[in-house]
Amino acid sequence: MKVLVGIKRTIDANVKVRVKADESGVETANVKMTLNPFCEIAVEEAVRMKEAGSAEEIVVVTAGPEEARQTLMTALAIGADRAVHVVADQEIQPLAVAKVLKAVIEQEEPGLVILGKQAIDDDSNQTGQMLAALLNWPQATFASKITLGEGEAEVTREIDGGLETLTVKLPAVMTTDLRLNEPRYASLPNIMKAKKKPVDVKTVEELGVDAAPRLKIVKVAAPDKREAGVMVESVAELVEKLQNEAKVL
Amino acid sequence: MQTYKAPLRDMRFVLHEMLEADQLSKLPGYEDATADTIDAIMEEGAKFCEDKLLPLNRIGDEEGCTYENGVVRTPSGFKQAYDDFVGAGWQSISSDPKYGGQGLPALLNFVIEEMVCSTNLAFGVYPLLSRGAAALIETHASDTLKDTYLPHLTDGSWSGTMCLTESHCGTDLGLIRKKAVPGDNGAYRISGSKMFITGGEHDLADNIIHLVLAKLPDAPDGVRGISLFLVPKVNVKADGELGPRNGVSCGSIEKKMGIHGSATCVLNFDDAEGYLIGEAHKGLRCMFTMMNGARLGVGMQGLALGETAYQSATAYAKERRSGKSLARGADSGEKADPIIVHPDVRNMLLTARAYNEGTRALAYWTALKLDISTKHPDAEVRRDADELVQLMTPIIKAFLTDRGFEAANLAVQVHGGHGYIAEHGMEQLVRDARIAQLYEGTNGIQALDLVGRKLGMKTGRLLRHFFHPATAFVEAHQEDEALKDLVLPLAKALGKLQQATLVIAQKGLGDPEEAAAVATDYLKMFGLVAIGYMWLLMAEKAAKKANGNADGDARYYANKMKTARFYMYKLLPESASLFLRIMTGKTAMAQFDEDDF
Ligand SMILES: Cc1cc2nc3c(=O)[nH]c(=O)nc-3n(C[C@H](O)[C@H](O)[C@H](O)COP(=O)(O)OP(=O)(O)OC[C@H]3O[C@@H](n4cnc5c(N)ncnc54)[C@H](O)[C@@H]3O)c2cc1C
Ligand SMILES: Cc1cc2nc3c(=O)[nH]c(=O)nc-3n(C[C@H](O)[C@H](O)[C@H](O)COP(=O)(O)OP(=O)(O)OC[C@H]3O[C@@H](n4cnc5c(N)ncnc54)[C@H](O)[C@@H]3O)c2cc1C
Numbered sequence: 008m009k010v011l012v013g014i015k016r017t018i019d020a021n022v023k024v025r026v027k028a029d030e031s032g033v034e035t036a037n038v039k040m041t042l043n044p045f046c047e048i049a050v051e052e053a054v055r056m057k058e059a060g061s062a063e064e065i066v067v068v069t070a071g072p073e074e075a076r077q078t079l080m081t082a083l084a085i086g087a088d089r090a091v092h093v094v095a096d097q098e099i100q101p102l103a104v105a106k107v108l109k110a111v112i113e114q115e116e117p118g119l120v121i122l123g124k125q126a127i128d129d130d131s132n133q134t135g136q137m138l139a140a141l142l143n144w145p146q147a148t149f150a151s152k153i154t155l156g157e158g159e160a161e162v163t164r165e166i167d168g169g170l171e172t173l174t175v176k177l178p179a180v181m182t183t184d185l186r187l188n189e190p191r192y193a194s195l196p197n198i199m200k201a202k203k204k205p206v207d208v209k210t211v212e213e214l215g216v217d218a219a220p221r222l223k224i225v226k227v228a229a230p231d232k233r234e235a236g237v238m239v240e241s242v243a244e245l246v247e248k249l250q251n252e253a254k255v256l
Numbered sequence: 257m258q259t260y261k262a263p264l265r266d267m268r269f270v271l272h273e274m275l276e277a278d279q280l281s282k283l284p285g286y287e288d289a290t291a292d293t294i295d296a297i298m299e300e301g302a303k304f305c306e307d308k309l310l311p312l313n314r315i316g317d318e319e320g321c322t323y324e325n326g327v328v329r330t331p332s333g334f335k336q337a338y339d340d341f342v343g344a345g346w347q348s349i350s351s352d353p354k355y356g357g358q359g360l361p362a363l364l365n366f367v368i369e370e371m372v373c374s375t376n377l378a379f380g381v382y383p384l385l386s387r388g389a390a391a392l393i394e395t396h397a398s399d400t401l402k403d404t405y406l407p408h409l410t411d412g413s414w415s416g417t418m419c420l421t422e423s424h425c426g427t428d429l430g431l432i433r434k435k436a437v438p439g440d441n442g443a444y445r446i447s448g449s450k451m452f453i454t455g456g457e458h459d460l461a462d463n464i465i466h467l468v469l470a471k472l473p474d475a476p477d478g479v480r481g482i483s484l485f486l487v488p489k490v491n492v493k494a495d496g497e498l499g500p501r502n503g504v505s506c507g508s509i510e511k512k513m514g515i516h517g518s519a520t521c522v523l524n525f526d527d528a529e530g531y532l533i534g535e536a537h538k539g540l541r542c543m544f545t546m547m548n549g550a551r552l553g554v555g556m557q558g559l560a561l562g563e564t565a566y567q568s569a570t571a572y573a574k575e576r577r578s579g580k581s582l583a584r585g586a587d588s589g590e591k592a593d594p595i596i597v598h599p600d601v602r603n604m605l606l607t608a609r610a611y612n613e614g615t616r617a618l619a620y621w622t623a624l625k626l627d628i629s630t631k632h633p634d635a636e637v638r639r640d641a642d643e644l645v646q647l648m649t650p651i652i653k654a655f656l657t658d659r660g661f662e663a664a665n666l667a668v669q670v671h672g673g674h675g676y677i678a679e680h681g682m683e684q685l686v687r688d689a690r691i692a693q694l695y696e697g698t699n700g701i702q703a704l705d706l707v708g709r710k711l712g713m714k715t716g717r718l719l720r721h722f723f724h725p726a727t728a729f730v731e732a733h734q735e736d737e738a739l740k741d742l743v744l745p746l747a748k749a750l751g752k753l754q755q756a757t758l759v760i761a762q763k764g765l766g767d768p769e770e771a772a773a774v775a776t777d778y779l780k781m782f783g784l785v786a787i788g789y790m791w792l793l794m795a796e797k798a799a800k801k802a803n804g805n806a807d808g809d810a811r812y813y814a815n816k817m818k819t820a821r822f823y824m825y826k827l828l829p830e831s832a833s834l835f836l837r838i839m840t841g842k843t844a845m846a847q848f849d850e851d852d853f
Binding site: 037039077080196199201202 | 261264288292293295296297299300303304307308340343344345346348349358809812
């Protein structure tokens with residue numbers, strides 16, 4: 008079976024994100040970027056399937072700027088076999104990504120598609136669901152365990168207040184949750200090998216996809232600053248403050 | 257808490273912008289070392305060190321190694337980290353592909369080593385020793401020994417040691433007593449004791465390969481009578497499988513000031529089987545061919561701890577509140593400001609930072625030359641690069657480890673009383689940093705190496721590899737508006753250094769003790785000037801892109817320029833007082849008789 012994994016390049020989780028002065032978005036110029044952690048989990052899961060003998064080939068796909076090639080390299084170093092880079096310099100929203108992925112999937116015909124449940128930059132949590140709808144495939148989102156069977160898979164999902172287990176027919180779209188696995192550290196030989204793996208470069212236009220944004224960002228603002236705490240002298244003072252200042256009692 | 261994120265931005269600046277390190281990819285054998293590969297490797301290395309090695313640093317310090325009946329156990333987590341480390345190939349970045357290595361430039365290895373030692377020095381010395389042992393075997397041993405031992409030292413399943421020191425001698429190896437006598441099949445039997453052997457016994461690898469200095473029965477006295485032997489802990493059978501234990505055992509491990517996670521062993525050799533490496537009586541020469549790499553590596557340890565010290569102290573100084581800012585108009589309305597507002601605290605932080613960034617540039621610059629010295633197609637270019645590396649090696653070893661210790665000490669000071677207690681990890685940094693000034697040749701010996709050997713070598717040609725480009729740069733940029741205020745102080749200090757060099761050379765010729773008496777001052781002065789030159793090279797690149805008000809990268813470059821200024825105004829001037837000390841020669845010290853002490 009061929010597994011296709013969609014990945015996204017995002018701001019590194021350790022970076023202190025700053026809002027642009029004109030409130031049009033967050034600062035990304037010269038900010039450290041990495042493979043979105045949920046996508047990393049998706050790649051890892053595919054590699055484990057390959058190691059277990061249930062997948063033959065892993066193709067990673069990203070839609071993004073020139074620099075996203077580095078992110079593909081990261082995925083190839085973890086163990087994907089080859090990559091498709093759909094170069095897109097413009098802003099590309101979840102629906103557009105889903106359409107791009109659909110076009111690539113029609114060419115590649117994978118037996119399974121795995122994506123991260125969301126990207127840590129915009130937290131949209133939409134691409135997997137939209138993609139499944141566009142393909143008219145079953146979906147299993149927020150997976151914390153995937154067991155492959157004959158023509159179907161059993162997926163444990165993280166839902167509010169517990170876990171849900173369902174069976175989906177393959178091909179299907181799955182999205183990963185945090186507890187699905189713990190991604191490995193790429194080894195040095197694999198980092199070197201990644202450079203020699205094939206990367207197929209395409210453009211959005213070549214795929215015939217309309218990637219124009221459908222949502223308009225009105226304004227991006229930083230959350231209010233947390234006020235410093237105060238030490239109260241007595242319980243009486245605390246109660247007084249809770250009643251009169253915080254007005255919670 | 258020790259705070260550390262690999263300073264990737266600064267590393268990339270030095271590698272790509274200052275040194276244009278992807279020139280290495282044009283050298284035969286280094287084709288893979290392109291900028292994007294270097295970056296990918298650095299990022300993954302950073303992740304490994306931050307996530308796996310840093311959390312073990314405190315544990316290693318508190319638990320230390322334990323010894324029981326000849327068996328040494330490393331602290332909890334070290335074995336797993338070691339397996340992960342060698343499993344991912346970090347051990348063999350620049351090892352020969354023929355034996356399973358990645359064959360990447362040594363420079364890259366130094367960069368990763370910096371991160372490893374920043375996060376866990378006690379752990380880092382195990383792989384460092386193995387690499388040193390492998391390098392020595394690769395250069396000097398027979399093909400049979402290479403084929404048997406190198407694949408295992410490269411993949412980390414076996415580790416290596418360097419056994420020079422004995423209880424009565426460390427610096428003066430001419431006094432070595434350990435005996436070797438010819439045995440069967442061309443092997444030798446080795447007997448005697450070694451002391452202070454790092455990684456002499458531990459539970460990380462299946463076998464330990466000791467490289468041992470000993471004397472043959474017909475050996476001449478002194479350093480010309482020392483031979484080098486390979487002595488495995490477990491004998492290796494003809495088919496390459498492990499056989500019975502050899503006659504090497506660990507008698508005890510030392511209780512010591514720092515690097516508690518690193519086992520420092522007494523090793524007893526009792527008629528152990530060993531194999532000669534290189535020619536009889538010429539072992540010390542073999543040992544010294546790998547010293548360049550090893551001493552540069554120890555220099556990196558100083559920088560590595562300096563970086564962790566700086567980052568930790570900075571994080572603390574932004575949180576800790578005490579006193580109000582004295583800056584005019586700076587009333588924040590708070591009862592107390594973060595201590596980073598105080599001039600004294602800033603001076604401490606900036607001292608550490610200016611040295612860290614400057615010494616990083618010097619170390620990587622030298623490591624780049626090390627690669628050029630082995631791989632460049634042109635013999636003359638190779639020779640010149642090698643001579644520069646030889647000149648800089650004692651400076652990097654001693655100057656960087658002294659600065660690292662200083663930075664750790666400053667980090668304690670910034671933490672106030674909280675630096676002195678164990679909780680924040682700052683006193684550990686001080687204790688750990690201290691060793692680097694001692695092993696691989698004490699810093700005093702490095703200074704003697706510089707004035708006694710390197711200055712006069714090839715009638716001063718080594719020096720010219722530094723003085724010529726530095727002088728040319730200064731002359732070319734004296735009128736450069738962007739750099740002027742930085743070039744002037746360096747021009748002065750450089751002139752004084754050249755003057756001091758002449759005086760030492762002249763006086764030393766008649767009386768070697770004159771040179772020895774000022775050797776440590778001279779090495780420090782040289783270090784200060786060399787770092788100053790590095791700051792100019794960095795400033796030249798940064799000036800074009802600096803913009804103080806902008807965010808992100810422009811700000812990074814602006815900070816480079818500011819730090820360059822701090823260095824030139826506040827740190828380089830120490831070279832002037834060193835110059836005065838050098839000029840007064842040996843009298844103030846030599847006027848004492850031994851009995852006067
Ligand atoms: C934690 C640790 C790990 C070590 N690991 C190893 C290892 O793996 N392998 C190994 O072989 N050794 C190892 N050593 C030993 C280390 O290299 C020596 O301690 C060091 O070389 C100094 O030798 P020494 O202790 O005998 O001091 P000495 O040689 O007695 O020196 C004492 C002082 O005298 C000075 N001095 C000595 N001779 C001269 C001279 N001719 N001129 C001027 N000054 C002089 C020195 O600079 C020093 O300040 C280790 C030591 C420690 C503490
Ligand atoms: C082993 C030990 C024993 C001790 N014994 C006692 C004891 O018996 N009794 C007792 O009361 N205390 C004791 N102390 C506490 C000790 O006196 C304090 O740790 C010390 O005064 C520093 O205060 P601090 O730790 O709060 O550091 P901080 O005040 O937080 O200082 C941190 C850093 O900021 C600098 N700094 C702070 N304020 C300013 C300012 N306004 N301007 C410029 N720089 C500033 C400091 O110089 C320092 O470098 C002890 C501490 C230790 C470690």
